[in-house]
Amino acid sequence: xxxxxxxxxxxxxxxxxxxxxxxxxxxxxxxxxxxxxxxxxxxxxxxxxxxxxxxxxxxxxxxxxxxxxxxxxxxxxxxxxxxxxxxxxxxxxxxxxxxxxxxxxxxxxxxxxxxxxxxxxxxxxxxxxxxxxxxxxxxxxxxxxxxxxxxxxxxxxxxxxxxxxxxxxxxxxxxxxxxxxxxxxxxxxxxxxxxxxxxxxxxxxxxxxxxxxxxxxxxxxxxxxxxxxxxxxxxxxxxxxxxxxxxxxxxxxxxxxxxxxxxxxxxxxxxxxxxxxxxxxxxxxxxxxxxxxxxxxxxxxxxxxxxxxxxxxxxxxxxxxxxxxxxxxxxxxxxxxxxxxxxxxxxxxxxxxxxxxxxxxxxxxxxxxxxxxxxxxxxxxxxxxxxxxxxxxxxxxxxxxxxxxxxxxxxxxxxxxxxxxxxxxxxxxxxxxxxxxxxxxxxxxxxxxxxxxxxxxxxxxxxxxxxxxxxxxxxxxxxxxxxxxxxxxxxxxxxxxxxxxxxxxxxxxxxxxxxxxxxxxxxxxxxxxxxxxxxxxxxxxxxxxxxxxxxxxxxxxxxxxxxxxxxxxxxxxxxxxxxxxxxxxxxxxxxxxxxxxxxxxxxxxxxxxxxxxxxxxxxxxxxxxxxxxxxxxxxxx
Numbered sequence: 001x002x003x004x005x006x007x008x009x010x011x012x013x014x015x016x017x018x019x020x021x022x023x024x025x026x027x028x029x030x031x032x033x034x035x036x037x038x039x040x041x042x043x044x045x046x047x048x049x050x051x052x053x054x055x056x057x058x059x060x061x062x063x064x065x066x067x068x069x070x071x072x073x074x075x076x077x078x079x080x081x082x083x084x085x086x087x088x089x090x091x092x093x094x095x096x097x098x099x100x101x102x103x104x105x106x107x108x109x110x111x112x113x114x115x116x117x118x119x120x121x122x123x124x125x126x127x128x129x130x131x132x133x134x135x136x137x138x139x140x141x142x143x144x145x146x147x148x149x150x151x152x153x154x155x156x157x158x159x160x161x162x163x164x165x166x167x168x169x170x171x172x173x174x175x176x177x178x179x180x181x182x183x184x185x186x187x188x189x190x191x192x193x194x195x196x197x198x199x200x201x202x203x204x205x206x207x208x209x210x211x212x213x214x215x216x217x218x219x220x221x222x223x224x225x226x227x228x229x230x231x232x233x234x235x236x237x238x239x240x241x242x243x244x245x246x247x248x249x250x251x252x253x254x255x256x257x258x259x260x261x262x263x264x265x266x267x268x269x270x271x272x273x274x275x276x277x278x279x280x281x282x283x284x285x286x287x288x289x290x291x292x293x294x295x296x297x298x299x300x301x302x303x304x305x306x307x308x309x310x311x312x313x314x315x316x317x318x319x320x321x322x323x324x325x326x327x328x329x330x331x332x333x334x335x336x337x338x339x340x341x342x343x344x345x346x347x348x349x350x351x352x353x354x355x356x357x358x359x360x361x362x363x364x365x366x367x368x369x370x371x372x373x374x375x376x377x378x379x380x381x382x383x384x385x386x387x388x389x390x391x392x393x394x395x396x397x398x399x400x401x402x403x404x405x406x407x408x409x410x411x412x413x414x415x416x417x418x419x420x421x422x423x424x425x426x427x428x429x430x431x432x433x434x435x436x437x438x439x440x441x442x443x444x445x446x447x448x449x450x451x452x453x454x455x456x457x458x459x460x461x462x463x464x465x466x467x468x469x470x471x472x473x474x475x476x477x478x479x480x481x482x483x484x485x486x487x488x489x490x491x492x493x494x495x496x497x498x499x500x501x502x503x504x505x506x507x508x509x510x511x512x513x514x515x516x517x518x519x520x521x522x523x524x525x526x527x528x529x530x531x532x533x534x535x536x537x538x539x540x541x542x543x544x545x546x547x548x549x550x551x552x553x554x555x556x557x558x559x560x561x562x563x564x565x566x567x568x569x570x571x572x573x574x575x576x577x578x579x580x581x582x583x584x585x586x587x588x589x590x591x592x593x594x595x596x597x598x599x600x601x602x603x604x605x606x607x608x609x610x611x612x613x614x615x616x617x618x619x620x621x622x623x624x625x626x627x628x629x630x631x632x633x634x635x636x637x
Contacts, residue, residue, distance in 0.1 A: 021102065027108050096114070135150060246414060248360040261310045279315050322359070338417075350369040407433060416432055466563050494538070497527065
């Protein structure tokens with residue numbers, strides 16, 4: 001075995017060497033498939049055959065192969081990619097491993113993705129930027145569940161080029177009949193999910209058959225070899241240049257008073273100085289003055305290049321806006337239909353507010369109950385009220401403001417998104433926008449002349465939302481009722497929304513699952529917002545166990561109008577009181593999803609007012625709350 005030897009051009013003319021590689025096209029691809037189909041071994045073989053293994057790597061590989069390898073005394077190529085200790089110990093891939101290699105005609109970045117179902121989210125991560133997918137099948141096993149799952153995901157994520165690599169042909173004696181049967185079986189499945197074409201290749205990643213060149217062991221196979229196909233396939237960046245111009249703004253570059261440029265990566269199309277462009281979502285039209293890049297001004301720039309544009313007019317443009325061709329702009333909307341791949345251990349909570357990040361745009365969104373989940377084995381549409389780890393479903397998404405987008409089928413950059421949990425900041429899902437909902441285009445805010453401030457001034461007060469939260473039996477309703485009585489005695493216009501009362505009418509269709517609790521608070525928040533728009537002081541007494549939903553309601557109101565009042569009663573004390581006998585029933589198993597017993601309560605981190613009912617009477621607490629809200633003062637207990 002030989003290690004990598006540097007190109008002689010590096011020593012003689014490093015600039016010429018770098019220029020040579022700079023002008024090569026780049027293909028990003030993934031290897032995927034079921035467990036032990038040989039994905040890591042294939043990549044290791046590609047790295048070795050393309051002479052991308054250094055002497056120290058080869059020495060380490062030989063030593064590791066003897067110590068933890070799975071190929072006896074021979075080199076275990078998979079160890080070149082399986083870098084985590086857990087991967088080497090178990091002989092599996094867990095994380096996504098990226099490797100670079102190059103040939104005389106093209107550069108490559110390959111992502112080795114895990115085959116286990118529990119790591120499907122890692123496969124989605126690797127596939128999100130890929131131009132091509134190499135789907136491996138163990139020739140001894142044929143098409144398996146994960147083969148179908150990964151093929152469906154690759155197609156769902158818009159990967160246009162599919163290679164079916166029937167691996168381990170050496171273990172079945174290079175049997176053409178077995179190979180043909182596997183290809184036909186896969187073709188039937190591929191056609192059912194919309195894959196119109198794929199390239200089948202019989203290979204042995206371990207022996208090297210048909211990897212970098214045609215093998216004598218498969219005289220019945222006319223080609224191409226895998227590497228030859230990878231070198232010839234059209235890359236996405238080339239096709240993107242023919243599309244309309246799009247540049248999501250990442251940064252406003254203002255180094256001094258004389259320069260103001262808008263920096264970003266061109267998602268599609270080309271641009272030249274003098275081109276008319278439209279700033280979205282505002283719709284303002286201007287022209288490009290300069291294209292600034294490393295090395296100086298450019299006469300033209302295209303998809304895949306990072307540039308800074310200066311514009312002829314002083315326009316309002318900031319991070320998250322999109323600069324687009326004036327005569328072919330993308331859409332802007334705030335409600336969509338989307339396919340979602342759920343990637344978190346905690347299930348989707350319909351109605352909960354998440355951050356949606358699309359390109360350089362970040363907005364707050366809520367996801368409605370899924371229309372259906374998709375069984376990737378049968379492609380059946382299954383009824384689902386939520387999505388769990390690795391589930392794929394179709395749902396409607398509502399944003400708090402319009403975002404610039406294109407269907408994912410037309411643009412991965414402006415159609416692909418991730419969802420982020422607002423509390424943990426974890427990425428919980430990836431998704432693809434399909435289209436804006438018709439009602440999003442037909443329903444508009446009706447302008448009214450009597451404002452929120454005018455309603456409040458008529459009542460000689462400032463609109464407020466007093467949000468009482470705490471465990472069942474903590475005393476929320478008691479204290480809220482006392483506060484409203486004091487406000488009423490002062491001549492203030494108020495209204496109390498109590499959790500139990502609301503469930504007799506508006507929310508009578510909701511239960512007590514986490515998802516229903518989220519929807520319960522979302523509805524109450526919307527009602528409370530409308531009532532504060534009418535100038536009222538609104539009081540709500542709800543357990544509202546989740547921090548994210550309380551913050552969602554806070555975000556609905558103008559800053560300073562939301563007061564979170566934490567009725568901080570220890571669960572032991574609340575259970576001792578147990579005025580409705582609910583804790584006793586929950587302990588007996590008669591009530592499911594009971595907060596504090598079988599369902600969590602997330603205490604406020606920094607409430608405006610905290611009441612410790614073990615130290616302060618309801619009357620004293622109510623007096624202090626009223627004094628705080630009305631702007632007077634009393635000592636904080």
